[in-house]
Amino acid sequence: MIRWILAACALAVAAGAWVLSGPDPLPEDALDGLVADAANGERVFIAAGCASCHVAPEADAAVAAPVMSGGRRFESQFGTFIAPNISSHPDAGIGAWSDMDIANAVLRGVSPDGAHYYPAFPYTSYFRASAQDIVDLAAHLRTMPADPTPSLDHEIGFPFNIRRTLGLWKLMAGGPEMVLAGDVSPEVARGRHLVEGLGHCAECHTPRNGLGMADYDAWLAGAPEPAGDGRVPAITPDALGWTAFDIAQYLSTGFTPSFDTAGGDMVEVIENTSRLSSEDRDAIAAYLLALPRSGG
Amino acid sequence: MTRIIRLSVLVAAGIAVAGIASAQSNDPLAAAVKARQSHMQLYSANLAVLGGMAQGRMDYDAEAAQAAADNLAALASMSQRFYWVPGSHAGAVEGTRALEVIWTDGGIGAEAEAFSAAVAGMQDAAGGGLDALRAAIGPVGASCGSCHENYRQSNN
Structure with a gap:
């Protein structure tokens, strides 16, 4: 009898885990009434740094119409992730995707056939973007060149190669609430949208726990370099010690206030931020200076 | 007496050991790191003039700008072979973020x-x-960044 009860419990737990780990796509009406603005889509594309990961290895990402053929490799403690083709090619890329397909990918980390994406695709930040952003982005992506290079499979070992487990990971990882909560000025709100959402700054600047989930208590307080060598600096106001002007100039030119320059992966980030509007760079600075001190 | 002699030998030996230790802290690799960091500081000091004017942190002054640019050119023309010494990379020597790939790729x-x-x-x-x-400072900054992207360890 006890054996049957235990078996029933195990089955219930397994069924619960199966249900909880399922994909959580957007409601069907999530994009209703939104009209795409491809020009804003290009701003979203640059702010989100799409090209930095999705161009071919060694290709220049900071051009007007980069070829988003994928193939860059990203080492991590869980294995090697390989950026897929998101060019407008109908078979190799995402040329045949609907707006809803793209929105579910970016805002929910769910593929058109209902599988979870790995969070190397930083949807744990992008899910703070707006549906309007994504509709605009989709329109811009369709204007970009098509490339037939097939996407490669990630090189991920067991158990991380079971995508269904990512459903539970997503539930535990938290979000998509804004981290800097509450009413803020329009400029800080714009900066929050860029830093916490599209710009996905925290993906590198916030430490992670053993399961690779952001430690929201150490928001933007610095972290080990993901590739394993060196550290990504803290960018909280006390750790940085920079003025709004210093931050905006750094994002524009790559020069620190002492006229050192950005290095490592931040060089590619600057290639993107230097192409934002000066208002957006000022907004990022205003947001960073509005963060609580890290005490670090 | 013998005891005093023994003690003196020990003290002398101790001084000799201390001498070796201080020679180690002056080792050529550490000196090379210090030299190249000083060179970088000189780039930075001159870029602070040019970048400061470009960013509006200070007023434009043609003479000062030219002097800073000439300094950069002089610095860039100097041979740095004596301080980019093989084996003086991050992990091998304290206090440097220079990656080993500088010497290998x-x-x-x-x-x-x-x-x-x-x-x-x-x-x-x-x-x-x-x-x-x-117009001219963009390529200079981009060149600094290009090197720092691949050849310098990220820092805290």
Whole structure:
């Protein structure tokens, strides 16, 4: 009898885990009434740094119409992730995707056939973007060149190669609430949208726990370099010690206030931020200076 | 008496050991690291003038801009072979973020040439007005960043 009860419990737990780990796509009406603005889509594309990961290895990402053929490799403690083709090619890329397909990918980390994406695709930040952003982005992506290079499979070992487990990971990882909560000025709100959402700054600047989930208590307080060598600096106001002007100039030119320059992966980030509007760079600075001190 | 002699020998030995230890802290690799960091500081001090004017942190001054650009060119032309010593990379020597790949991937020469070209452009432009200076500083900064992207460890 006890054996049957235990078996029933195990089955219930397994069924619960199966249900909880399922994909959580957007409601069907999530994009209703939104009209795409491809020009804003290009701003979203640059702010989100799409090209930095999705161009071919060694290709220049900071051009007007980069070829988003994928193939860059990203080492991590869980294995090697390989950026897929998101060019407008109908078979190799995402040329045949609907707006809803793209929105579910970016805002929910769910593929058109209902599988979870790995969070190397930083949807744990992008899910703070707006549906309007994504509709605009989709329109811009369709204007970009098509490339037939097939996407490669990630090189991920067991158990991380079971995508269904990512459903539970997503539930535990938290979000998509804004981290800097509450009413803020329009400029800080714009900066929050860029830093916490599209710009996905925290993906590198916030430490992670053993399961690779952001430690929201150490928001933007610095972290080990993901590739394993060196550290990504803290960018909280006390750790940085920079003025709004210093931050905006750094994002524009790559020069620190002492006229050192950005290095490592931040060089590619600057290639993107230097192409934002000066208002957006000022907004990022205003947001960073509005963060609580890290005490670090 | 013998005891005093023994003690003196021990003290002398101790001094000798201390001497070796202090020689180690002056080792050539540590000196090389210090020298190249000083060279970088000199780039930075001159970039602070040019970048400061470009960013509006200070007023444009053609003479000062030209002097800073000439300094950069002089620095870029100096041989740095005596302080980029093989084996003086991060992990092998304390206090450096220079990555070992500098000495192994063969790309550093092209980086140096790109920097020299950008600095030559700055030398032509710096005294010719603020707009010319602003146009010339982009390639200089991009060249700094290009090297730091691949060859310098990220820091805290």
